[in-house]
Every structure is written in C-alpha cells, then in structure tokens.
Amino acid sequence: MTKRSIMLRALSIFMGLWIITQLAFSSAQLLAFKHGLNHAILEIRTRVALDAAHLDLGDPNTQQSLNEASVEAYLSTLNQKVAEEYGIALLEVLSVQYEPLSKGSLSGDLDLPLFGVSATPLEIRLHSGHADLVMAINVPSIFSHWQFNYFGFLFALGISAFYVKRNEAKEVRRQQRQSMLPSALLHIDLNTKQLVNVGTQQRFDMQNKPLCFFVALVQYCIDNPNAELLHHKDVPESLIKGANKAFARLIELGHTKRKRPDFNANLEKTLSEIRAVLDLVFAQNEKHKAIFYPPRAQGEGSRSKQHSYALHHVEAEKVEIIGL
Known part of the structure; x- marks a missing residue:
C-alpha cells in the first residue's frame, strides 16, 4: 500500500468518524435543547398566567387602556429571571396583553420553530374566562446554540492518526522483510x-x-x-x-x-x-x-x-x- 493510499484512507476514516460523532452529538443537543426550551416556555406561560391578575393589562371588553410602563417593568424583571434560571440565550417575553376571546387556546407541548436562521417570535394564547391573554415570546433557533463536537473531532483525528502510524509501521516491516529475503532463487x-x-x-x-x-x-x-x-x-x-x-x-x-x-x-x-x-x-x-x-x-x-x-x-x- 502506497503512502498516498494510506493518507486517503486515513482522511476517509477521519471524515466518516467526525461526521458520525458530530451528527450524534448534534442530535442529542437538539433533543436536549428542545426539551429545555419547551419546559422553559411552559414555565413562563404558567408564571405569566398567575401574574396576569396583578398586572395592569387593560380590558378589551371595557376598553380599559394598558399601562405600558408597568408591563415593561414586569417584562424586564421576568426576562432577567428567565435568563438566570434557564440560561437560554435570546429567549425572552416580548409582550403580554389581553385580546377578545378566541376558540383555540393553546395547551400542552408547543410546536417550536427550532430551525430558523435567527430567533423567531412565537404567539401564545391563554384562555382566561372573559378574554385571551396573548403572550409574544422570542424563541431562539437551535443554530444559535449549535456547538462543535471537539471530543468527536479529536477522537476521529486520533483514530485516523493511529491508522496512518499502524500502516506505515506495517509497510516498514514489509520492506524490511523484503530486504532480508535472498534475491537469488x-x-x-x-x-x-x-x-x-x-x-x-x-x-x-x-x-x-x-x-x-x-x-x-x-x-x-x-x-x-x-x-x-x-x-x-x-x-x-x-x-x-x-x-x-x-x-x-x-x-x-x-x-x-x-x-x-x-x-x-x-x-x-x-x-x-x-x-x-x-x-x-x-x-x-x-x-x-x-x-x-x-x-x-x-x-x-x-x-x-x-x-x-x-x-x-x-x-x-x-x-x-x-x-x-
């Protein structure tokens, strides 16, 4: 086996192992990110639903106006707690307000837009008796949290380097055996x-x-x-x-x-x-x-x-x- 063929095979081994380990790592990362993000949003939704009664959000039925300053202060405090507790970058509540009743109120797991190129606003509607509480949340993309698998890269590099060294040693031994063989027949x-x-x-x-x-x-x-x-x-x-x-x-x-x-x-x-x-x-x-x-x-x-x-x-x- 020539040195060129050894290097080409080593490169193939490296690329194959690195791609496999990176895909496995990214898949696990996606599942963990999705689970953590879904859990965080559900917690935020519950927190906002409990706090809504104490917020000056206005009333669409009585046309009572929204106290923007109070709501903005609440959102700032809420987003700070979200960042500290969940550590998910770009996840933040953009707005909270009441709107007239809607037949479809969200419950259970969320259909998260994970594969966008940037953070995506997501609207969540909570049914509250006389009106819907509408909350806009900025949902980050998985690509904003994508990580390079350094362990997989080093593992693939180590295996391919071992393959090169092993085959080079085999080639040296083969040449040595060949040189030791008598040329006469x-x-x-x-x-x-x-x-x-x-x-x-x-x-x-x-x-x-x-x-x-x-x-x-x-x-x-x-x-x-x-x-x-x-x-x-x-x-x-x-x-x-x-x-x-x-x-x-x-x-x-x-x-x-x-x-x-x-x-x-x-x-x-x-x-x-x-x-x-x-x-x-x-x-x-x-x-x-x-x-x-x-x-x-x-x-x-x-x-x-x-x-x-x-x-x-x-x-x-x-x-x-x-x-x-």
Missing part, C-alpha cells in the same frame, strides 16, 4: 552436485554432465541475454568452455575421475535431464521454474530444430553458483 552447488531451491531449501542431486552443462548454460545466457541456441546448430564454443570448466572443478572436488564428456553430443537428452531436476526443485512454483527451464522444442521434424533452448529470463542476481 536458485543455488547451483558444485560441492554437493545439487540444485537448491533458496526459498524452501530443498536440494536435489544432478548428474555430472547435465550439471556442468546447466552451469555453463546459465552463465552463457546471463552474458548473452538475446542469444538464440538452436538444436540444429553446434553448441557455442564459449558455452562448451564453461561446461568443461565446471567439469574440471568437479574433478578437483573429487566427484569424478572419468574423462570429460562431449557436451555437444546428445544435447536433447542433457536438456531433458536438466528439466527433470528443475521439475523437482520448483515443483510448487512454475513462475520461478520458467526462469531456469530450457524451453522444450515444439512441433516435429525439421521445425523442432528451429527452436531455441536459451534462457531468456535468467538474471545474475537470481542464481548463485557455489564452488566454481
């Missing part, structure tokens, strides 16, 4: 006359002639990556020299006292013996085997002679020859 050990799968450490014996030819073939193809080794042509001189050198080394190591074989003879049999051992060495890994596997001739007769047995994908770092 195959060891050709002349000391034991074996081919060794570096990954599994499995070893398989190989006869002298195919072993020496294979050593020379690998070296030749590394030095000549675009070479074509055709069945109907003689084996290149440099490849023969490499095979003879490997055979001389086997003699020095005490593996044989026989005379040097003709590496130009019975080529297909030699290649078949090499393939047979490679089938065992890389039995569970066709991809690695293909690097060292001399391609088989396809077709029959003269067409098969045009086939190259060169190893076009072999590289120096993929193979190590031990004891040469």
Whole structure:
C-alpha cells in the first residue's frame, strides 16, 4: 500500500468518524435543547398566567387602556429571571396583553420553530374566562446554540492518526522483510552436485554432465541475454568452455575421475535431464521454474530444430553458483 493510499484512507476514516460523532452529538443537543426550551416556555406561560391578575393589562371588553410602563417593568424583571434560571440565550417575553376571546387556546407541548436562521417570535394564547391573554415570546433557533463536537473531532483525528502510524509501521516491516529475503532463487552447488531451491531449501542431486552443462548454460545466457541456441546448430564454443570448466572443478572436488564428456553430443537428452531436476526443485512454483527451464522444442521434424533452448529470463542476481 502506497503512502498516498494510506493518507486517503486515513482522511476517509477521519471524515466518516467526525461526521458520525458530530451528527450524534448534534442530535442529542437538539433533543436536549428542545426539551429545555419547551419546559422553559411552559414555565413562563404558567408564571405569566398567575401574574396576569396583578398586572395592569387593560380590558378589551371595557376598553380599559394598558399601562405600558408597568408591563415593561414586569417584562424586564421576568426576562432577567428567565435568563438566570434557564440560561437560554435570546429567549425572552416580548409582550403580554389581553385580546377578545378566541376558540383555540393553546395547551400542552408547543410546536417550536427550532430551525430558523435567527430567533423567531412565537404567539401564545391563554384562555382566561372573559378574554385571551396573548403572550409574544422570542424563541431562539437551535443554530444559535449549535456547538462543535471537539471530543468527536479529536477522537476521529486520533483514530485516523493511529491508522496512518499502524500502516506505515506495517509497510516498514514489509520492506524490511523484503530486504532480508535472498534475491537469488536458485543455488547451483558444485560441492554437493545439487540444485537448491533458496526459498524452501530443498536440494536435489544432478548428474555430472547435465550439471556442468546447466552451469555453463546459465552463465552463457546471463552474458548473452538475446542469444538464440538452436538444436540444429553446434553448441557455442564459449558455452562448451564453461561446461568443461565446471567439469574440471568437479574433478578437483573429487566427484569424478572419468574423462570429460562431449557436451555437444546428445544435447536433447542433457536438456531433458536438466528439466527433470528443475521439475523437482520448483515443483510448487512454475513462475520461478520458467526462469531456469530450457524451453522444450515444439512441433516435429525439421521445425523442432528451429527452436531455441536459451534462457531468456535468467538474471545474475537470481542464481548463485557455489564452488566454481
């Protein structure tokens, strides 16, 4: 995973967690605000209903005028108590007055306009026998009390930072493990006359002639990556020299006292013996085997002679020859 993809995923985690926690916080805030505001308005309504008899509000039936100074003083005192007791900004009683009777008098819960952009005047009518007591209240919007969820922000930031650190550490460990892995896939050990799968450490014996030819073939193809080794042509001189050198080394190591074989003879049999051992060495890994596997001739007769047995994908770092 690249650093860019890690950062993009961390950003997605942060945004997702922050939005979820903010929505949960705001929803709880809305419910609490609505409950508190509804309770405060009901308390105000009850207080005003009890105090109305002692206020000089006038009488619409007798056309008695309203004592504005007295009412304003009462509203100022009432709003101060509301602010101290409930602590809800912008909640205030704007006016109180009597009006002629109305069929619909408000009772129970209020339908509060919580989602306006600013405070909204709300009219409440209280039935009082001979007239309606009408009270205008300024109701604040939830947005005037909206709060940023700092805990949710820090929580989302912490989780996303932990995700980045954890994945960066995993990537470092992966790279360390990768660097510790041997680059070679195959060891050709002349000391034991074996081919060794570096990954599994499995070893398989190989006869002298195919072993020496294979050593020379690998070296030749590394030095000549675009070479074509055709069945109907003689084996290149440099490849023969490499095979003879490997055979001389086997003699020095005490593996044989026989005379040097003709590496130009019975080529297909030699290649078949090499393939047979490679089938065992890389039995569970066709991809690695293909690097060292001399391609088989396809077709029959003269067409098969045009086939190259060169190893076009072999590289120096993929193979190590031990004891040469």
